[in-house]
Amino acid sequence: MHRYVLRRVVMMIPVLLGVSLVIFTMMYFTPGDPARLILGDTASEAEVEALREEMGLNDTFIVQYSRYLKKAIAHGDLGTSYVTGRPVITEIVARFPTTMLLAMLSVIVSVLIGIPTGIISATKQYSIFDNMAMIFALLGVSMPNFWQGLILIIVFSLHLGWLPASGFYGPSYWILPALTIGTGTAATITRMTRSSMLEVIRQDYIRTARAKGQSEIVVILKHALKNALIPIITVIGLQFGRGLGGAILTESIFSIPGLGKLMVDSIKARNYPVVQGGVLFIAVMFSFINLLVDILYAYADPRIKSQYRRRS
Amino acid sequence: MNNATPLLHVKNLHVRYTTDEGTVHAVNGVDLVMKKGETLGLVGETGAGKTTTALSILRLIPDPPGEITSGEILFDGHDLVPYSAMKMRKVRGNHISMIFQDPMTALNPVLTIGDQISEVIRLHDRLSRSEAYGKATRMLELVGIPADRMGEYPHQFSGGMKQRVVIAIALVCNPLLLIADEPTTALDVTIQAQVLELMQNLRTELGTSMMLITHDLGVVAKICDTVAIMYAGEIVEYGTLQEVYNNTRHPYTKGLFGSIPKIDVRERRLKPIPGLMPDPTHLPQGCSFHPRCPFCTDQCRHKKPENVLLYGDHFAKCYYAEDGLQ
Numbered sequence: 176m177h178r179y180v181l182r183r184v185v186m187m188i189p190v191l192l193g194v195s196l197v198i199f200t201m202m203y204f205t206p207g208d209p210a211r212l213i214l215g216d217t218a219s220e221a222e223v224e225a226l227r228e229e230m231g232l233n234d235t236f237i238v239q240y241s242r243y244l245k246k247a248i249a250h251g252d253l254g255t256s257y258v259t260g261r262p263v264i265t266e267i268v269a270r271f272p273t274t275m276l277l278a279m280l281s282v283i284v285s286v287l288i289g290i291p292t293g294i295i296s297a298t299k300q301y302s303i304f305d306n307m308a309m310i311f312a313l314l315g316v317s318m319p320n321f322w323q324g325l326i327l328i329i330v331f332s333l334h335l336g337w338l339p340a341s342g343f344y345g346p347s348y349w350i351l352p353a354l355t356i357g358t359g360t361a362a363t364i365t366r367m368t369r370s371s372m373l374e375v376i377r378q379d380y381i382r383t384a385r386a387k388g389q390s391e392i393v394v395i396l397k398h399a400l401k402n403a404l405i406p407i408i409t410v411i412g413l414q415f416g417r418g419l420g421g422a423i424l425t426e427s428i429f430s431i432p433g434l435g436k437l438m439v440d441s442i443k444a445r446n447y448p449v450v451q452g453g454v455l456f457i458a459v460m461f462s463f464i465n466l467l468v469d470i471l472y473a474y475a476d477p478r479i480k481s482q483y484r485r486r487s
Numbered sequence: 488m489n490n491a492t493p494l495l496h497v498k499n500l501h502v503r504y505t506t507d508e509g510t511v512h513a514v515n516g517v518d519l520v521m522k523k524g525e526t527l528g529l530v531g532e533t534g535a536g537k538t539t540t541a542l543s544i545l546r547l548i549p550d551p552p553g554e555i556t557s558g559e560i561l562f563d564g565h566d567l568v569p570y571s572a573m574k575m576r577k578v579r580g581n582h583i584s585m586i587f588q589d590p591m592t593a594l595n596p597v598l599t600i601g602d603q604i605s606e607v608i609r610l611h612d613r614l615s616r617s618e619a620y621g622k623a624t625r626m627l628e629l630v631g632i633p634a635d636r637m638g639e640y641p642h643q644f645s646g647g648m649k650q651r652v653v654i655a656i657a658l659v660c661n662p663l664l665l666i667a668d669e670p671t672t673a674l675d676v677t678i679q680a681q682v683l684e685l686m687q688n689l690r691t692e693l694g695t696s697m698m699l700i701t702h703d704l705g706v707v708a709k710i711c712d713t714v715a716i717m718y719a720g721e722i723v724e725y726g727t728l729q730e731v732y733n734n735t736r737h738p739y740t741k742g743l744f745g746s747i748p749k750i751d752v753r754e755r756r757l758k759p760i761p762g763l764m765p766d767p768t769h770l771p772q773g774c775s776f777h778p779r780c781p782f783c784t785d786q787c788r789h790k791k792p793e794n795v796l797l798y799g800d801h802f803a804k805c806y807y808a809e810d811g812l813q
């Protein structure tokens with residue numbers, strides 16, 4: 176297992192190299208001159224040219240990319256923000272806790288809603304509860320997050336005045352954004368839990384558990400859920416991974432200073448180093464979450480675990 | 488009949504499944520008696536309703552679509568049909584256990600063998616976790632698997648070993664009745680005999696009665712005391728092994744045995760009988776066997792025959808049972 180994890184970490188290197196190359200290339204060919212951007216319209220052509228030289232923007236693509244990689248690997252230096260002049264890595268790290276918190280809260284919301292709803296729906300298939308849950312799930316999946324966020328703001332902030340609509344300063348600020356993202360994800364998790372449970376509760380070993388005299392609740396929660404969990408873990412992991420990349424629209428609506436907002440602002444300002452660094456960071460996060468999901472699989476399913484053991 | 492309370496007395500049991508294609512009349516008035524310590528062989532073609540009957544006794548018919556519509560299941564004198572879910576749970580795994588047809592899917596893939604055996608002990612015996620584990624370990628060894636495999640998972644076991652584990656789970660709480668639904672059909676021919684012998688030894692040792700559902704008339708002849716022949720949801724012939732094998736009265740049973748039903752020709756499997764089992768959504772009028780019966784008369788086409796009591800407990804559901812069929 177340990178060797179498997181190690182190998183997976185090593186395998187992340189080519190992936191990240193690929194991502195960095197793609198994003199660097201895209202930024203390189205994007206029209207617009209960073210030096211001009213930094214100095215503004217009033218600067219003279221000579222000044223801009225001098226800055227270009229200083230920043231190494233006149234070097235060939237290969238030279239620029241190698242320099243970027245070398246700095247990134249040797250010093251964790253992803254460049255400097257054109258806007259604030261601070262290291263990109265500092266910018267990202269400053270925003271990350273907010274995004275992390277929002278991602279975790281959303282996942283908690285979605286799991287707390289999605290898994291119980293999915294389980295009840297499956298055990299009471301075609302009941303009124305199941306039908307209602309499926310309608311809500313369909314709504315949740317098809318309703319865009321930003322729209323849902325706006326509705327929540329209108330209802331809970333403007334009309335009822337219970338919760339703040341923007342900022343991210345404390346628990347009362349967390350509720351609406353976490354609900355916005357969490358309920359959307361909950362819909363996906365509900366559907367996944369339901370279909371996965373429906374498949375599992377038809378299995379023979381569930382009948383065996385009942386034939387032992389086990390109570391229905393233990394049959395469902397112990398015997399069925401543990402088997403149904405694998406596809407559910409995948410969905411949760413995927414959603415969490417996405418959340419760590421910053422929820423771009425939700426962060427913008429609620430003015431949350433997270434990674435998503437940083438990315439949007441940087442793209443608007445053509446702040447290339449931050450965009451590059453951000454994308455790279457998101458790729459790293461995604462790879463780690465994927466690895467985490469795979470490790471969780473092994474805990475949920477002993478068959479997968481012994482496969483890893485055999486392979487490594 | 489015996490005047491001591493039978494261990495199991497199924498009376499006029501009816502079970503149906505309601506599906507989109509129609510109502511499946513899976514069990515249509517089953518009568519069965521099992522005495523304590525006895526082994527009953529339940530024999531019939533596929534779709535006859537054997538599994539449905541067995542599941543009804545444990546009240547494990549999947550509902551929906553299945554439902555016990557009428558009848559009584561007297562276990563040790565108590566009717567199980569009206570039992571609450573709670574009361575039924577105390578019976579399952581404790582007084583009545585079941586071994587299912589396919590050991591490959593009968594065990595939970597994400598729980599260890601040890602946990603799965605301990606679970607049933609913990610449910611019915613007042614034992615601590617470690618005591619239960621100890622008892623489970625001894626049971627595992629009793630079915631011929633070394634104790635150090637308690638922590639392993641089902642996928643690490645072969646089919647035969649899995650069925651041994653299933654047997655361990657079924658017998659560890661020392662039930663009065665063991666229902667074995669084709670316990671060896673899914674296994675390799677070479678290990679079928681082993682597993683059967685193990686079951687037979689354990690149940691003799693523990694004094695458990697057994698209902699053995701099987702297609703194998705040879706196995707029935709070897710280990711059963713009484714035989715029940717099932718056709719289209721009914722028991723068409725029932726009696727002691729000797730009676731049913733040597734004094735066969737129902738044409739369906741005769742068909743199963745082939746032309747010379749002699750108890751010494753025991754290694755015989757079910758013989759194919761011309762025709763098919765009736766569609767359980769549209770059972771024929773009268774005797775449900777009449778479309779395939781070579782002795783069918785007008786009476787058989789219109790009115791269902793009653794049980795005809797023959798020698799001792801031996802009965803057959805046929806108008807001509809007493810005459811013998813020549």
Ligand SMILES: Nc1ncnc2c1ncn2[C@@H]1O[C@H](COP(=O)(O)OP(=O)(O)OP(=O)(O)O)[C@@H](O)[C@H]1O
Binds near residue numbers: 513531536539
């Ligand atoms: N869950 C179900 N839903 C609908 N019909 C069912 C269900 N289970 C069984 N049946 C039907 O009930 C009838 C009896 O089935 P059952 O499984 O009891 O037969 P069996 O005698 O055990 O056959 P086999 O020898 O193949 O195991 C069959 O016609 C079958 O199709």
Ligand SMILES: [Mg+2]
Binds near residue numbers: 537538539588668
């Ligand atoms: Mg069956």
